[in-house]
Structure formats: C-alpha cells, structure tokens
Amino acid sequence: MDLYNTAKKLEGLQTVDSIAKNLGIDRRTAINYVWMLRKEGFVETVYGKRRIRMYKISPLKPNKLGYPGLYEYLNQNSKIKIYAPYAERIYGHKPTPEEMVVRAVKTGDLRTILSSLALFNKIKNWRRLSEIARKELVGRKIGALYDTAKIIIRVRRMDKKTRKALLNSRIKNKQIVKYARTKDLQHIQKEWKVYLPFNKADLEAYRE
Amino acid sequence: MINLQEQIGLFKIIGSQLKNKVECIAIGGSAMMFYGAKNATKDVDMVFSKKEDLEDVKNILYKSGFDERNNIKGIFREDETAGKPTMMDGKDTRFDLFLNEVIGFQIHKDTIERIKEVHDFGNFTVKTASPEDILMMKACTERERDRDDAAELVRKFNIDWNAVINESSKQTKIGIAAFPVLLYDFLTELRENFNVDIPKNITKELLLIAEKRLEELKKQDKLIKVTKYK
Numbered sequence: 149m150d151l152y153n154t155a156k157k158l159e160g161l162q163t164v165d166s167i168a169k170n171l172g173i174d175r176r177t178a179i180n181y182v183w184m185l186r187k188e189g190f191v192e193t194v195y196g197k198r199r200i201r202m203y204k205i206s207p208l209k210p211n212k213l214g215y216p217g218l219y220e221y222l223n224q225n226s227k228i229k230i231y232a233p234y235a236e237r238i239y240g241h242k243p244t245p246e247e248m249v250v251r252a253v254k255t256g257d258l259r260t261i262l263s264s265l266a267l268f269n270k271i272k273n274w275r276r277l278s279e280i281a282r283k284e285l286v287g288r289k290i291g292a293l294y295d296t297a298k299i300i301i302r303v304r305r306m307d308k309k310t311r312k313a314l315l316n317s318r319i320k321n322k323q324i325v326k327y328a329r330t331k332d333l334q335h336i337q338k339e340w341k342v343y344l345p346f347n348k349a350d351l352e353a354y355r356e
Numbered sequence: 357m358i359n360l361q362e363q364i365g366l367f368k369i370i371g372s373q374l375k376n377k378v379e380c381i382a383i384g385g386s387a388m389m390f391y392g393a394k395n396a397t398k399d400v401d402m403v404f405s406k407k408e409d410l411e412d413v414k415n416i417l418y419k420s421g422f423d424e425r426n427n428i429k430g431i432f433r434e435d436e437t438a439g440k441p442t443m444m445d446g447k448d449t450r451f452d453l454f455l456n457e458v459i460g461f462q463i464h465k466d467t468i469e470r471i472k473e474v475h476d477f478g479n480f481t482v483k484t485a486s487p488e489d490i491l492m493m494k495a496c497t498e499r500e501r502d503r504d505d506a507a508e509l510v511r512k513f514n515i516d517w518n519a520v521i522n523e524s525s526k527q528t529k530i531g532i533a534a535f536p537v538l539l540y541d542f543l544t545e546l547r548e549n550f551n552v553d554i555p556k557n558i559t560k561e562l563l564l565i566a567e568k569r570l571e572e573l574k575k576q577d578k579l580i581k582v583t584k585y586k
Contacts, residue, residue: 159514207512208392213364217474234483236474240368 154181155190156207163202214239218251218260226266228353230259245270246277253286253293258325258345262353265297274310278317287317289324292340296333300351315340357396358449360389364477366400366420366449371477373416378409379481381471383458383493385505387484390473393512394505399450401441402482403463410442410453413480417444417451425450459496460532470519487513488520495542496532506542507550517558524562528569536566 158167168178182203185191189209194202216224217236221243223229245267252264271277281290291314297303323329325345330337332347358366363386382390385397404410418424422444441452456463470486485493487509494502494509509515520539527535540562546552547559 156512156514207514211360211390211392211473213360214475217476234472234474236476238476239364240371240478 149184151185151188151190152207155185155188155205158185158205159207160205161194161202162205163200167203210235211237213237215242217243218248218255221248222252222260222263222267225270226263228259228263228266230263244273244276246273246280249277249290249293250280250284250286253289253324254284256325258328261293261324262346262350265293265351265354266301268294268297268303269301271304274307278310278313281314282317285318285320287314288319288340288342290314292336292342292344293324295336295340296344296346296351299333299348300354357398358400359396362449363389363397363400364475367475367477367480367482369420370413370416371480373419374412374479376412377479377481378404378412379483380404380409380413381463381467381483381485382475383454383485383490384502387490388505388509390475390484391487391512393487393508397449398501399452401452401454401458403454403456403458403485405456405463407455410455413451414442414444414453417446420446422446422451457531458493460535461493461496461527462531464526464530466523466526486519488516488523491515492520492523492527492539495539496535503542503546503550507546507552510546510552510554517555521558521561521565525565525569528565533569533573534566536562536569540566 154171158170162170164175164178164182167173167181168175171178171181173181182191185203185205186193190205190207192204192210194204196202214237217232217238219230219232219236223232225245249264249267249271252260252267255261277290278287281287291311294303294306319342322341323343323345328345329343330345330347333344337344380402382400382402384399384401385394386400386402388394389397402413404413414424425443425445441454441458444451444453467485467489468483470489471483472486473484475482475484491506491509494506524536524539532538540559543554543559543562547554
C-alpha cells in the first residue's frame, strides 16, 4: 500500500468518517489507515469540541528540529486553542513563557492574546518578563493583561518591583488590538493607560 | 552542498551576530529542505525586503569566511540589473541574496501571505516561501537541476494551481510581462520530460493570460524584446 500517496490524497484536516468517505472504505478500515499513516509520521491528532478526534494529515513529515513556536506553545499550555496560520520553530534556545507572552501581545491578534493569558500562571522570572516587555515596548500592555488574567484564572503573584517597572514603561501605542476597545474592566485600563480588547464575556471562554 | 542541519547551524551563526531583527524569505532548495522535500542543496537562496537587512547578513557572511562573487551575469541581455543577486561563496556552499525580486519574479504581499513556515534564529527570522511560489520562481531559471526540484515539488505537494494562475496574471503587471509564457514552457517541459501530472487546463489558461497581456502591451507600444543568456 502506498501510504505516501494516501497521505497526499487526504492532506488537510480529517475525521475517521471523512477518511472513509474520501477513500470509499468502511469506518473500521479508515481507523486502520490512520494507524498506519501515524506510524509513518504523516498524522498528527488534534481534538475538537466534545473530544472528537481530528487528524491533521500531511504527506510531508513535520520538521521537529528546534522548539515549538508561539502557536504550538499556546496550544500546549492554554485552554484556548488557536489555529496556527503557519508552522513555526524556534532554534538556539528553549522558549520561555515570559518570551511567549510578549510574542503573543506583539501579534496584535485578539484570540492569540486571549489564549496567552494562561501563560501568566507559568511565569517564574518576573524580572525577565519585565526586561523583554520593556525592550519590545509592550510593558504596560503586559501589566494590564496580567491584571485581566487575575480575574479569570489563578496566576502567580507579580512582585512589586516588576509591577512598578511595567507601570512606568514606555509603549508604542495604547491599543493592544488595533481598533478594539471595551467598556468593561475600566479600572485596569485606567491604571495601565491602555485599551483592553476583550470584555468580561470573552474571558468566560476560560470557564467553559 | 549542505544539509538541513548545517543550514540551521549557519542561520544560528547569523542570528547570533545580528544586532537588529532581520527577516527574509527562504526560497528554492533551502526552503525545500525545511519542508523535508530535499536532503541537501548547493546554494541557499534568500529574499530580503530591505537593503539594510541584506547588507547586514552579507557582512556577517563575509566575516564568517564567505567571499562576494563579482562579475555576475544578469539573466536578460536587455536588462543586466534585473534580479541580480548578491552571491557569497563559501567553501561548501553559496548564499544568493536577493532584494525584493528573484530573476524578475516580484515578491509582494500575496507571496508573504502564502508563507507556510517561520523559523526563528534569535534576531534572524527565516520564512519559507510556499511550494507554489518556489515552483514559479524556478520557472524563471534555465538550470537543469531546477527542473528536478520543480518536478519533485509537484510530486510531493498538492499544488494550488489557482494560486499559480492568479500569481502569473499579477506578475505580468508587476514583474516580467512574459512570465506566463516562461511558466507555460517550464510546466510543459515538466509534464513531457519528467512525467509530472500538471493539469492541461492550467497550461492552456497560462497561454491565454500571456496572449491577453502581450496584446495589451502591443496596443500601448510597450512591447520589448528580451533574450535570456544561454
């Protein structure tokens, strides 16, 4: 059986039923095909709602050199999953949660930033976070997002020195997401002098 | 020739020595190695959008033992400067650094949107061009080994032929007017000599685009003759 051509034919996101339909085989055979494709490294399993299994099939085996990029990192560490617009790898050093939070904010994408709130629970080195955030001119945005994360999830305590450094930091513009403002969470916005992009209802995604 | 591990090693050296963030797009064999579609490449081709970025990388390569090659011949006799890269020769490999265009193929917003992978080497970010773009860029060259690579690309990837058609049409306006003709020749050769499955309606459509654009240029009296160096 030519598994490479089968993987090429099935390229994209599939379920067992869609594989069975595409190849004109029954469900049980489709499961066997997935098993064989996975053994060859053509399949990655992702879970949809209600834990339904979906298979990301590609004829090219994914490059596993280096470390996972932002989107893979968020999907591993956050409850809110994101569809990666491209595959990303980081070389030379293991990415830290401090670095990833800043990267997420710099994307300016609402869902990516919402997903990155979970990383505040992983941060151990507040000084490093402060340094990276100030260097990338997103210090106050990070501070505001930390306070927002505190509302909905359990996070580690930010030390006073970091908080003060972030409060006094310079930023490029006040909007975390372009043209997105909320009337909720006014106290946080006032303190950090930035515009938060999501309201309280958006944060409920962490409770689901 | 260098393999993926060695290429990554070189990119890490560049990334560690750059003072500012630099972005580029890897094309050709270099990108194919990232996709796992090729094991080794002779030259590492990269496209930059800023002249300063290209110069920064060039200087680092020079300090790492690469020498700039002079007297590079252009692709077209009538336009010596078109798409001429900066070539940096090393012991086992060569870096071809392009600025915004690759032998007449213009890099623009859509090319960047089609990017499939991003590789981060500290201050050096390497994005990989989509298989469709790599295929089209290969159509502009006359090298035999590019045909092998292109055949491999069509065999290994599900090429989005609609993207190829749209891009060809765009390139007639921003790049080489005769681009669809070059691509038509290239794809026909691939189909006939390499036995690659390329839909016939695609090549037909390419000819139509070329005829339409050449007719427009003829009416405007802007048609010029270009000859490729052999």
